[in-house]
Amino acid sequence: MRTAAKDTSGLLGQAWLRQQLGLAVPPPASEARLFAGARRTETDGDRTIELYPPGYAVESEVVAHLRFALRHEPTDIGIMVAAMKAIDPAVIEGWVLSEPSGAFSRRAWFFYETFVGRMLDLPDAAGGNYVGALDPGRHIVAGRRNSRRHRVVDNLLGGRGLCPVVRRTARLKRQMDLAVDGEARALVAAADPAVLARALGYLYAKETRSSFAIEGETPSAGRVERFVAALRAAPRLDPTDKAAMVALQAAIVDPRYAADDWRDFQTFVGETMGGHREVVHYVCPRPEDVPGLMEGWATLFDRLMDPAIDPVAAAAVASFAFVFIHPFEDGNGRIHRLLIHHVLARRGYSPDGLVLPVSAAIMRDRRGYDRVLEGFSGPLSGLVDWRWTGDREVVVANATGDLYRYFDATAFAEYLHERVLDAVRRDLGEELDFIALFDRALASVRSLVDMPDRRAVLLVQLCLQNDGRLSAAKRPLFAELSAGEVSAIEAAIQGAMAGR
Structure with a gap:
C-alpha cells in the first residue's frame, strides 16, 4: 500500500474518521489524540481522552486510522458502521488483499460486510488465527460465533439490526x-x-x-x-x-x-x-x-x-x-x-x-x-x-x-x-431487618397488653416511627392505656430495636 504523510493534526482513530469523513454520529466516548508529552489518560465528564505521544502519529488516510482504532481503541460501533458505509469499498478490498491474514484488515472486512450488507470482491480468508470482532479486554462480549469467511469471532452483543457495545471500564469491572x-x-x-x-x-x-x-x-x-x-x-x-x-x-x-x-x-x-x-x-x-x-x-x-x-x-x-x-x-x-x-x-x-x-x-x-x-x-x-x-x-x-x-x-x-447494589443493600436488606424488628416489637406489646391486632400494629408502627416512643400527639389514640402500660410498651419496643 502507498505511504502517505504522517497526520499531525491531533485526532486519531475513530475521532479522526468521524471528523474527516463528516460522519453524522455522536462523538466517541473514548477519544484518541496526539499530544506532545508522555502517554496518558484524562477524563472529561463521562468522556475519556486518550493522549498519545508523537510516535503514534499515522498516515493521513482512512486505512491508517482504521488500523489505529482497531488496534488501540474500544470500538465505537456507531462510528465504525458509519465509516464503513461512507468509504469506498475498494479501500477495504485493497487493504485485505495486501494483508490477507492480518488481524486488523480481517476485522475491518468483517465489519464492512456485516453492517453494510454487501459482499466484497474477495475470496474467503485462508490464513490467520481467529480474532474477535471486539477486543474482549476492552468490551463485554458475547460467546463465540465463528465467521469462517473472515476468520473472525463474531462476539458482538447484537447484529446488523441493533448492536450496542459496552466498554469494559475500570468502574464496571469493580462493580x-x-x-x-x-x-x-x-x-x-x-x-x-x-x-x-x-x-x-x-x-x-x-x-x-x-x-x-x-x-x-x-x-x-x-x-x-x-x-x-x-x-x-x-x-x-x-x-x-x-x-x-x-x-x-x-x-x-x-x-x-x-x-x-x-x-x-x-x-x-x-x-x-x-x-x-x-x-x-x-x-x-x-x-x-x-x-x-x-x-x-x-x-x-x-x-x-x-x-x-x-x-x-x-x-x-x-x-x-x-x-x-x-x-x-x-x-x-x-x-x-x-x-x-x-x-x-x-x-x-x-x-x-x-x-x-x-x-x-x-x-x-x-x-x-x-x-x-x-x-x-x-x-x-x-x-x-x-x-x-x-x-x-x-x-x-x-x-x-x-x-x-x-x-x-x-x-x-x-x-x-x-442501582441493583442499592436495591439489595438498602431495600432488600433493610426490609428483612425491619420486618424482623417489627415482629419482635409486636410480640413484646402483645406480651404486655392483650390488644386487638389492628390497634397493636398501629401502636408499634407509631412508636417505630418515633424512636420507640409514642408521641404526645398520638397518645390520645390509645386513651385506654395507662401511663404505666405506655411506658412499659415503649421500653419493650426500644428493647426490640436494640435487638434484645
Whole structure:
C-alpha cells in the first residue's frame, strides 16, 4: 500500500474518521489524540481522552486510522458502521488483499460486510488465527460465533439490526467483581421463611409504585394489582414474542391506550412548560424504522442471554435499547424496567421469586437516571432533523435509524449495577431487618397488653416511627392505656430495636 504523510493534526482513530469523513454520529466516548508529552489518560465528564505521544502519529488516510482504532481503541460501533458505509469499498478490498491474514484488515472486512450488507470482491480468508470482532479486554462480549469467511469471532452483543457495545471500564469491572447477587442470596437464605414471604409482597408493591412514580403517575389499586401480576410473571415472559409484548403492554396501561401492534406514528418524549409550550427532550425513531429495530432488538435479546455476558450489563442493554425504540404509545418506561427484572431472573441473578426493587433505587437517584438517559438523547438532538407540523405533531425529515441501532451502552450498565447494589443493600436488606424488628416489637406489646391486632400494629408502627416512643400527639389514640402500660410498651419496643 502507498505511504502517505504522517497526520499531525491531533485526532486519531475513530475521532479522526468521524471528523474527516463528516460522519453524522455522536462523538466517541473514548477519544484518541496526539499530544506532545508522555502517554496518558484524562477524563472529561463521562468522556475519556486518550493522549498519545508523537510516535503514534499515522498516515493521513482512512486505512491508517482504521488500523489505529482497531488496534488501540474500544470500538465505537456507531462510528465504525458509519465509516464503513461512507468509504469506498475498494479501500477495504485493497487493504485485505495486501494483508490477507492480518488481524486488523480481517476485522475491518468483517465489519464492512456485516453492517453494510454487501459482499466484497474477495475470496474467503485462508490464513490467520481467529480474532474477535471486539477486543474482549476492552468490551463485554458475547460467546463465540465463528465467521469462517473472515476468520473472525463474531462476539458482538447484537447484529446488523441493533448492536450496542459496552466498554469494559475500570468502574464496571469493580462493580461486576462485587457479585451483588451473592449478597442477595445470602440475605434470602438467612431470613426466616415467614419474614421473607411478607417482605416479598412488600417489595413487589414497592417496585410497582416506584415504577409508576418515575413516570409521575399514581396508579389505582387495580393498576397496581395488574402490574404486580406482570412482575410476578416476568420470568416466564418471552420478550422476543411480539404477541407477548403487545399483550404485556395492554395489561399494564389504561385499556383505552392498549396497542395491537408496534406504533405506526411519530412520537417524542417531552413536557409542557407554562401550560402551553411543549418542550421536546427526545425524538423517538421514525415509525417506519420501528419494525426493523424491534426485529434487531429480538436478536440482541437472544444474544444477551449468553452466559458469557454479565447479567446486569445484559439487563441494562436490553431494557434501555427497548425504551429508546419506544415501540408503544404508552407503557414503554414500565416495560423497560420490567425487562430488567426479567433478565435478572432469567439469568439466575435474582433469587427465585424475588424482585429487587430497582425502580425504588432509581427514585432515590432520579438525577442520575435522567443523566444517563440524557447521555443518549443529548448527542442525538443535533443529528435528528425534526420540525413541528401545523397540528403540533413532530415530523422527522432525515434518515435516523442507525442512531438508535448502534450506540455505546456502557453508562447504562454502570448505572444499573449501582442501582441493583442499592436495591439489595438498602431495600432488600433493610426490609428483612425491619420486618424482623417489627415482629419482635409486636410480640413484646402483645406480651404486655392483650390488644386487638389492628390497634397493636398501629401502636408499634407509631412508636417505630418515633424512636420507640409514642408521641404526645398520638397518645390520645390509645386513651385506654395507662401511663404505666405506655411506658412499659415503649421500653419493650426500644428493647426490640436494640435487638434484645
